[in-house]
Amino acid sequence: MAGNMNITLKVWRQKNAHTKGKLVSYDAKDVSPDMSFLEMIDEVNEVLIKKGDEPIAFDHDCREGICGMCSMVIDGRPHGPKEGITTCQLHMRSFKDGDTITIEPWRAKGFPVVKDLVVDRSAFDRIIQAGGYISVNTGVTIDANAIAISKQDSDKAFDAATCIGCGACVAACKNASAMLFLSAKVSQLSLLPQGHPERMSRVENMLQQMEDEGFGNCSNTGACSVECPKEIGQEHIARLNREFIAAKASSENV
Amino acid sequence: MKLDSKIPEGPIGEKWTKHKFKLKLVNPANRRKYDIIVVGTGLAGSSAAASLGEMGYNVKVFCFQDSPRRAHSIAAQGGINSAKNYRNDGDSVYRLFYDTVKGGDYRAREGNVHRLAEVSVNIIDQCVAQGVPFAREYGGLLDNRSFGGAQVSRTFYARGQTGQQLLLGAYSALERQVNEGTVKQYTRHEMLDVVTVDGVTRGVVVRDLVTGEIESHSAHAVLLCTGGYGNVFYLSTNAQGCNVTAAWRAHKKGALFANPCFTQIHPTCIPVSGDHQSKLTLMSESLRNDGRVWVPAKPGDKRLAFDIPESERDYFLERKYPSFGNLVPRDVASRNAKEMCDLGKGVGASGLAVYLDFADSIKRLGEDAVRAKYGNLFDMYAQITGENPYKTPMRIYPAVHYTMGGLWVDYNLSTTIKGLYSLGEANFSDHGANRLGASALMQGLADGYFVIPATLSDYLAEIGPKAIDKTHPAFAQAVKDVQERTARLLAINGKKTANEYHKELGKIMWEYCGMARNKEGLQKAQKLIQELRADFWKNVKVSGEAGELNPNLERAGRVADFLELGELMVVDALERNESCGGHFREEYQTDENEAQRDDDNYAYVAAWEYKGDNKPEELHKEDLVFENVKLTQRSYK
Numbered sequence: 001m002a003g004n005m006n007i008t009l010k011v012w013r014q015k016n017a018h019t020k021g022k023l024v025s026y027d028a029k030d031v032s033p034d035m036s037f038l039e040m041i042d043e044v045n046e047v048l049i050k051k052g053d054e055p056i057a058f059d060h061d062c063r064e065g066i067c068g069m070c071s072m073v074i075d076g077r078p079h080g081p082k083e084g085i086t087t088c089q090l091h092m093r094s095f096k097d098g099d100t101i102t103i104e105p106w107r108a109k110g111f112p113v114v115k116d117l118v119v120d121r122s123a124f125d126r127i128i129q130a131g132g133y134i135s136v137n138t139g140v141t142i143d144a145n146a147i148a149i150s151k152q153d154s155d156k157a158f159d160a161a162t163c164i165g166c167g168a169c170v171a172a173c174k175n176a177s178a179m180l181f182l183s184a185k186v187s188q189l190s191l192l193p194q195g196h197p198e199r200m201s202r203v204e205n206m207l208q209q210m211e212d213e214g215f216g217n218c219s220n221t222g223a224c225s226v227e228c229p230k231e232i233g234q235e236h237i238a239r240l241n242r243e244f245i246a247a248k249a250s251s252e253n254v
Numbered sequence: 255m256k257l258d259s260k261i262p263e264g265p266i267g268e269k270w271t272k273h274k275f276k277l278k279l280v281n282p283a284n285r286r287k288y289d290i291i292v293v294g295t296g297l298a299g300s301s302a303a304a305s306l307g308e309m310g311y312n313v314k315v316f317c318f319q320d321s322p323r324r325a326h327s328i329a330a331q332g333g334i335n336s337a338k339n340y341r342n343d344g345d346s347v348y349r350l351f352y353d354t355v356k357g358g359d360y361r362a363r364e365g366n367v368h369r370l371a372e373v374s375v376n377i378i379d380q381c382v383a384q385g386v387p388f389a390r391e392y393g394g395l396l397d398n399r400s401f402g403g404a405q406v407s408r409t410f411y412a413r414g415q416t417g418q419q420l421l422l423g424a425y426s427a428l429e430r431q432v433n434e435g436t437v438k439q440y441t442r443h444e445m446l447d448v449v450t451v452d453g454v455t456r457g458v459v460v461r462d463l464v465t466g467e468i469e470s471h472s473a474h475a476v477l478l479c480t481g482g483y484g485n486v487f488y489l490s491t492n493a494q495g496c497n498v499t500a501a502w503r504a505h506k507k508g509a510l511f512a513n514p515c516f517t518q519i520h521p522t523c524i525p526v527s528g529d530h531q532s533k534l535t536l537m538s539e540s541l542r543n544d545g546r547v548w549v550p551a552k553p554g555d556k557r558l559a560f561d562i563p564e565s566e567r568d569y570f571l572e573r574k575y576p577s578f579g580n581l582v583p584r585d586v587a588s589r590n591a592k593e594m595c596d597l598g599k600g601v602g603a604s605g606l607a608v609y610l611d612f613a614d615s616i617k618r619l620g621e622d623a624v625r626a627k628y629g630n631l632f633d634m635y636a637q638i639t640g641e642n643p644y645k646t647p648m649r650i651y652p653a654v655h656y657t658m659g660g661l662w663v664d665y666n667l668s669t670t671i672k673g674l675y676s677l678g679e680a681n682f683s684d685h686g687a688n689r690l691g692a693s694a695l696m697q698g699l700a701d702g703y704f705v706i707p708a709t710l711s712d713y714l715a716e717i718g719p720k721a722i723d724k725t726h727p728a729f730a731q732a733v734k735d736v737q738e739r740t741a742r743l744l745a746i747n748g749k750k751t752a753n754e755y756h757k758e759l760g761k762i763m764w765e766y767c768g769m770a771r772n773k774e775g776l777q778k779a780q781k782l783i784q785e786l787r788a789d790f791w792k793n794v795k796v797s798g799e800a801g802e803l804n805p806n807l808e809r810a811g812r813v814a815d816f817l818e819l820g821e822l823m824v825v826d827a828l829e830r831n832e833s834c835g836g837h838f839r840e841e842y843q844t845d846e847n848e849a850q851r852d853d854d855n856y857a858y859v860a861a862w863e864y865k866g867d868n869k870p871e872e873l874h875k876e877d878l879v880f881e882n883v884k885l886t887q888r889s890y891k
Contacts, residue, residue: 068321069320133429134426194382194383
């Protein structure tokens with residue numbers, strides 16, 4: 001078909017967490033510009049399976065940019081060269097015939113490699129477990145419209161809440177910090193009155209958990225927001241810092 | 255087998271309240287003695303696991319993804335219905351009940367649907383308390399939008415990401431329980447069988463997807479919240495991992511499967527671009543609030559949209575259904591789009607698309623207002639197609655989206671296996687032959703937050719808290735069966751990949767059991783599927799090993815189950831000699847090409863019983879009784 005491309009891939013292959021990995025080259029032939037990046041890898045994998053080789057393992061699920069499962073560093077950038085999208089939304093029309101593309105997993109101490117491009121992101125679940133919620137049991141009987149929340153606050157809370165938990169922020173950060181991920185949840189819940197009763201303990205406990213998981217701290221380089229597929233901004237980290245200072249000023253946990 | 259739906263006696267508005275009072279309870283101090291397994295962490299699974307954990311039960315929750323938050327409920331876009339009547343536009347629990355029964359083309363149970371409408375108001379309260387950032391108005395109160403099949407505005411939403419926000423609410427409640435120690439979470443685990451002893455559920459067999467180890471887990475009750483089976487069509491709006499395996503293995507252990515042919519084809523999806531395509535992307539139904547659907551009036555008109563003057567356009571939904579216009583229910587909108595394309599009026603390179611045009615709304619409201627409402631959807635469309643929908647109309651075409659059929663459950667959400675329950679899209683219960691927009695989120699959360707916590711206690715109180723004997727040979731046998739099946743898949747070493755079989759199955763299903771079906775085609779499809787299945791077990795190629803992360807092996811196991819389910823769907827569609835909702839048999843249509851039901855002969859739930867490999871399944875009928883809603887030809891004109 002006219003306009004189709006031939007591309008060389010250099011893909012990180014690693015059998016499991018206990019073995020060393022390396023970059024291996026593959027040819028992706030006759031790639032349509034309408035294909036998504038993951039569909040291009042699907043085709044490469046079909047060829048590998050037929051040859052009896054192991055296909056490239058990678059995480060993916062919804063393929064519409066919302067589940068947060070896909071995770072690839074493409075030519076050095078989490079989720080590839082385009083801003084504001086996940087890998088699954090990246091299409092091959094963003095590349096050209098003859099390109100060589102390097103594909104690696106998220107690299108961070110807090111995200112150990114499981115296999116090839118698949119990493120273990122359970123640390124993010126544990127950070128949420130440390131306080132990323134409002135403690136209400138099922139069966140609330142307060143009418144939803146009993147609390148008025150200004151549209152402005154509500155919209156800001158929503159902007160933070162769009163985080164998909166993919167981990168691109170960590171992969172982009174030279175300190176492998178999870179601060180943007182953390183700040184998205186802290187910011188959402190501190191902007192809403194329902195989140196206020198627990199705001200102090202929440203920020204302290206979540207930050208402590210982040211440290212325990214081996215993520216670094218934030219040094220305000222801002223790479224996380226640039227690579228974030230949901231474009232979560234630095235103001236949320238600023239809000240997290242304010243919440244933290246306020247918490248520490250009155251903390252019983254010092 | 256006699257199917258007892260256990261719908262309570264009494265007036266429709268009192269059934270649930272009275273039933274709840276009659277259900278036995280488990281004392282809070284005894285709850286921790288009960289083990290409950292929840293499979294799947296979408297809206298139904300997460301909300302059920304969190305709620306049961308809060309009550310004090312000992313819960314284990316399983317999902318195949320790397321985190322519960324990835325479940326495909328996350329991708330639901332448009333909204334969630336609730337009979338709050340905040341708009342003062344005439345809504346009520348009874349109207350939501352009525353609209354849902356009608357929208358389902360009178361093939362749902364009245365009792366279940368009324369309960370759903372009742373608890374819909376509690377769901378919104380619950381979610382707001384959790385910090386779900388629903389859209390609000392300047393006065394600070396909640397906003398609503400309209401959805402198909404209703405003439406009131408009862409849909410609550412969070413931009414085009416309502417499913418995400420609701421799931422993250424349920425996920426955070428779940429993680430809170432993990433922190434409390436009431437719930438133990440197993441990610442990257444796939445359920446591959448149910449363990450039963452003397453017909454009673456005793457646990458499940460799962461595969462640890464990272465190590466490949468096959469393990470069994472025991473429990474007093476198992477809840478399957480594993481979603482729908484739309485991926486039987488290969489191309490659908492489902493996530494790549496969505497599958498029928500858990501439900502299908504339960505079916506083979508004795509759980510009846512109801513109305514498998516009831517599939518929802520969603521009218522507004524981005525059209526297929528080529529053979530490489532792995533999934534289809536939905537453009538939310540909410541877009542039909544402001545977008546107008548049209549095709550060129552003249553067949554074969556290949557001019558660009560701009561060049562076709564107003565007078566030569568056919569806004570076919572507005573023309574044919576003036577009172578509901580672009581907001582007719584999904585089955586009606588889909589069928590009409592197909593009809594236009596069949597007439598040669600389709601647009602785009604393939605001719606398999608219609609326009610969804612926002613030009614009028616952009617003129618009326620301004621581009622910024624449209625962006626505020628639908629920005630993320632427009633961006634997604636631009637990413638996938640390379641076109642700018644603010645400047646040129648979207649091209650859309652129907653795609654498989656949701657399955658109304660699923661495991662048969664009674665009013666308590668119990669399947670026909672004692673101790674095995676099914677919630678959310680995985681069951682068949684509330685949507686009849688067609689689901690209305692914004693009702694899937696409502697049902698998933700209703701089942702998980704409000705129904706199962708009430709109904710499960712009745713069963714648990716009955717069986718008592720005695721520990722399950724995990725040394726029973728049924729556990730070892732179930733593990734062995736799964737290991738053998740896995741080994742068998744790896745040993746075939748044929749020539750075709752699981753993906754190739756899946757694609758072929760999808761083409762058969764779409765061609766013969768898709769938007770329109772007929773007897774001849776269905777008979778042909780049944781034969782084709784049987785042949786394809788036989789070939790799969792001789793010639794599939796699965797690479798890699800059993801004892802490691804092996805997505806290829808996972809896929810092959812799921813495709814094998816789809817190859818069995820596909821045939822049952824075709825058999826069910828053949829058996830139902832009428833058209834209703836999403837099931838459109840070409841032989842049965844009105845003079846105006848609308849679905850022609852046969853209430854005298856087909857007002858029942860078709861529940862199928864597995865009888866052994868390659869043997870015909872046995873049909874059981876649950877008659878549907880309508881005491882409140884009068885059955886009429888659905889009209890949206």
